[in-house]
Amino acid sequence: MDENIWPESGDFVVCTVKNVTDFGAYVTLEEFDGKEGFIHISEIKAGWVKYVRDHIREGQKVVCKVLNVDTSRRHIDLSLKDVNEHQKRAKIQDWKNEQKAAKWLQFVAEETGTSEEEMSKLKLKLFENFGSLYSAFEEAVINAEAAFGDLKMKKKLASSIVTVAQSNIKLPYVDIAGYVDLNCYLPDGIDIIKLALEAGNNVDKEEGVRVDISYTGAPRYRIKVIAPDYKLAEAVLKRSAKAAIDTIEHLGGKGEFHRHNDTVKV
Incomplete structure (x- = not known):
């Protein structure tokens, strides 16, 4: 993802715990180019927490809620306690879907001989227009190449995305x-x-x-x-x-x- 893209307050994000301390935990945000965030001890769990390591450990994947983003300091405050089980499961599923979509897009690049630079621009277009890569592939299943009519996309790219989408996504309709x-x-x-x-x-x-x-x-x-x-x-x-x-x-x-x-x- 683009280095200049940051999460917004209220977003749910998938993180990998990097370092656990006595006063909280440092994590990297999987969907935001490995940007670092911090979960304060008060945001680990509702109620009093004596030992942070009793609740979180290095290498663990967690879903957090973004509390505050300071781009000038490159600092992100996160909460673990503000995420319920339903929100956690939904976010993990979205993240997995996005990983699959990224692989599908890589296949499209190889199939069409599209350069890395051009694919990076296409990714940004898809994010801006559909909100996520996976949503773009879902639209391709439903509306075929017409889904990309406003993007001025090369026909071979649109056709390849539709083919890959229809081979991998089965939507109920x-x-x-x-x-x-x-x-x-x-x-x-x-x-x-x-x-x-x-x-x-x-x-x-x-x-x-x-x-x-x-x-x-x-x-x-x-x-x-x-x-x-x-x-x-x-x-x-x-x-x-x-x-x-x-x-x-x-x-x-x-x-x-x-x-x-x-x-x-x-």
Whole structure:
């Protein structure tokens, strides 16, 4: 991570205990380029602590809460007692996910022949836009290369990230489908049907939702929606079908929606 990036007060961080003293413990922050922090004896455990070593030891991995950051002194005050078990487990999982994502990104670099300097810039972009590397890979699973549309990323990099993400992350989502019959017998009927399909495909979608429309045989077209949950998928499916039907009927054709009841949990 960039040397100039520091944690913020209230953040949870994964640390390795470096040195235990009578008045606290010095630790290194795993996610912040090994920056050093300090846990005062009063922040080790709720209540009175006689011996720090009874509660923490060198080499131990701990999750701490950031109390204060002084970048000018390069000093970080931390608390161990302010982290409950749920927060500890969640943070450790996030940290492990981030380690996996960093390895995946290294694989992307090797696969695409991207330089270390360029990958460092890409990492910063992904952090800024997604909050973490792992979140960027999750978005790649859901939205494919479209997830990186605003980043001006090279196509080969985006494609490689999507491939790696889809091979390693299996997110729970709902896959549902429906059909629209679109008919238009005007001279420009084919163009009108195309406009209707575009309207159905470009319907407003919440983040993490994908709509795919495919031809199954005249006059029927299949609308497939992938979303994080059934309620959202159903709403988008109906919205897509309505947009296609409204468009074709406005232009002189006819449309009809048929629900396909199969749903698949992946």
